[in-house]
Structures are given as structure tokens and as C-alpha cells.
Amino acid sequence: MKKSIFIPFLLLVMLISMSITAQELSPYILVGESPNTLDETEQKVTNALKASGFEILGQYNPENNQTLKVIVYSRKDLQQISLKVKDRGALAAALKVGLKADGPGTTISYLNPEYLFQAYLRDSYDSHRVGLIKVSSDVKATLAPLGNINTGFGGAMTAQDLREYHYKIMMPYFTDPVELKEFSSFEEGVKTIENNLKSQKGATRMVYSLKFSDEKVAVFGIAFLDEEKGEKQFLPVIGEDHLAAMPYEIILEDKKATMLHGRYRLALHWPELTMGTFMKIRSTPGDFKDAFEALCE
Numbered sequence: 001m002k003k004s005i006f007i008p009f010l011l012l013v014m015l016i017s018m019s020i021t022a023q024e025l026s027p028y029i030l031v032g033e034s035p036n037t038l039d040e041t042e043q044k045v046t047n048a049l050k051a052s053g054f055e056i057l058g059q060y061n062p063e064n065n066q067t068l069k070v071i072v073y074s075r076k077d078l079q080q081i082s083l084k085v086k087d088r089g090a091l092a093a094a095l096k097v098g099l100k101a102d103g104p105g106t107t108i109s110y111l112n113p114e115y116l117f118q119a120y121l122r123d124s125y126d127s128h129r130v131g132l133i134k135v136s137s138d139v140k141a142t143l144a145p146l147g148n149i150n151t152g153f154g155g156a157m158t159a160q161d162l163r164e165y166h167y168k169i170m171m172p173y174f175t176d177p178v179e180l181k182e183f184s185s186f187e188e189g190v191k192t193i194e195n196n197l198k199s200q201k202g203a204t205r206m207v208y209s210l211k212f213s214d215e216k217v218a219v220f221g222i223a224f225l226d227e228e229k230g231e232k233q234f235l236p237v238i239g240e241d242h243l244a245a246m247p248y249e250i251i252l253e254d255k256k257a258t259m260l261h262g263r264y265r266l267a268l269h270w271p272e273l274t275m276g277t278f279m280k281i282r283s284t285p286g287d288f289k290d291a292f293e294a295l296c297e
Helices: 002-022 038-051 076-083 089-093 113-146 159-163 186-198 231-238 240-245 262-269 275-280 284-295
Strands: 028-034 055-060 068-074 095-102 105-111 151-153 178-182 204-212 217-224 248-253 256-259
Touching: 028 038, 028 113, 028 240, 038 055, 038 068, 038 095, 038 105, 038 113, 055 217, 068 076, 068 204, 068 240, 076 089, 076 113, 076 204, 089 113, 089 204, 089 217, 089 248, 095 113, 095 240, 105 113, 105 240, 113 159, 178 284, 186 204, 186 217, 186 248, 186 284, 217 284, 231 240, 231 275, 231 284, 240 262, 248 284, 256 284, 262 284
Parallel strands: none
Antiparallel strands: 028 105, 028 151, 055 068, 055 204, 068 095, 095 105, 178 256, 204 217, 217 248, 248 256
């Protein structure tokens, strides 16, 4: 009996995954407009995620703007899959919801898990598609009832395009990270980065961390709140509707700390960005690099 049920399920997963590979994926899903305040909506979103087995890793106000809120969440099954992808796969373990106060209500959106998985896990996605589709389906089932729109926005790319993504010719790929520092040990790296974030060095603040001591992998989600070089400088220019792209991350794998190149990560999360608009924030990738290098010293 169990076998007869399991086979149709596998066929369904195969059909879904083939559809995902062929269809275009948007980076964000607009859930809709909640009539509640931002704080009330945050509580509803948090409760819904927890009820579906997700863990809330952290939350913060991008730009220090009290009308914006990002909730970062994860789940054990996603973490286990992400850790199996050795080249910065753990970056895919943190998912995000964006809330934006809009008049008396609040707009709810979230980073599309499938978009992130295809970009960050690339061809390794295929080895873990059953588990990843389960995570994506659970996220949709959890958040969709909170709104009445539930449609993609922010651009669209196929899975294959995401796996090979770079913004323009001569621009970096996922596999071209910025190397920040090589420490004497994993433990030293964790201690250094955490201490610097605790002291809010360079107007930074830790939003969340995921630490896996056995695998010697750690991810730090970092708010960059410098008034002249941080989120307040670039988010209003390229689009606050994409706030679920934030926060930016440092990943520590064994002794080596890296970050995704700004010209890759920002473009991936704002795929409709024109070159003209990109040039308005041309200093931003370097500003992040300088700030994150300082956190490793």
C-alpha cells in the first residue's frame, strides 16, 4: 500500500521539478496587503512560520527605517540539504520575508525559495530536489493565506539562467566570491566576526547567524547601517520593494571567510536593474567589501 502511494508521489515531484526547470522564476512573491500594522503583521507571519516548523533566526529594520522589516527564517531539513553543497551552499539555508508599512496596512512579500535554491545550489539542486520542493511548497502554503495576491514580481529567469547567472559580460558569477580573510582556525574566525559585530564595528549589526561546528561552516547575516555607505544609501535607489534581499552575508567555511561579490549578489536580487541605475550605486559593492573585511580583522 505504501509503495503504491509513494510511486505517484515521486512522479508528481518529477513533474513539478521539470516544470520548475522550464518555467521562469521570479525573485519575490507578493503575498498581498494586510490591514494590520507592521508589528501586528510581523507577529502573524512569525506565528505562521513557527506553526509550520520553521525557526525564526532574526529580524531587523533595513536602513533603520521603522516602516521596513525583514524576518529571517530557516528549517532543519533545509539546513541539512544546504550543508551538503560545499561551495557556499549554506547561504541557501536562510529565507526571508519582507514587510513594508503602507498607510494603515502592511505589504507582505518574501524571497522566492526556488529562485534562491537554483541560484545558490545550482546543479546540486537536482540531487536534493524532493526536499527542496517540499520546503518551497511549505513556505507557499504557510504564507499564501496571509494575503490575496500571491504572485511573483521583480523580474523572471529560468532555472538554467539562475544556475549560470551573471549580470553582464565580465561580471562575476556565484563562483567568483570575494575572499575576506583566512583565519588560523574556524573557531578564531567565528570569535573575530562575532566580537566585531557585537561592538557594531563600521555601523554593522548581526541580524542572524547559523553555526555548524561539526561541518565548520557559519553564516552571518549583517545589517549595514552606515548613514553614507550602507543600506540607506542604496536601497531607496534600487528599490525597497525588494527588501527581502537583505541582509547581506559573510560565510565562513573552515578557516576562510568570503562574501558573494556585490556585483553578483545585488544584481541577482534586483534582476531588472538597468545599467544606468546600477551605476548610481557603483560604490556599493566596494563599500560592503570594505565593511566586511573590517569585520574579519
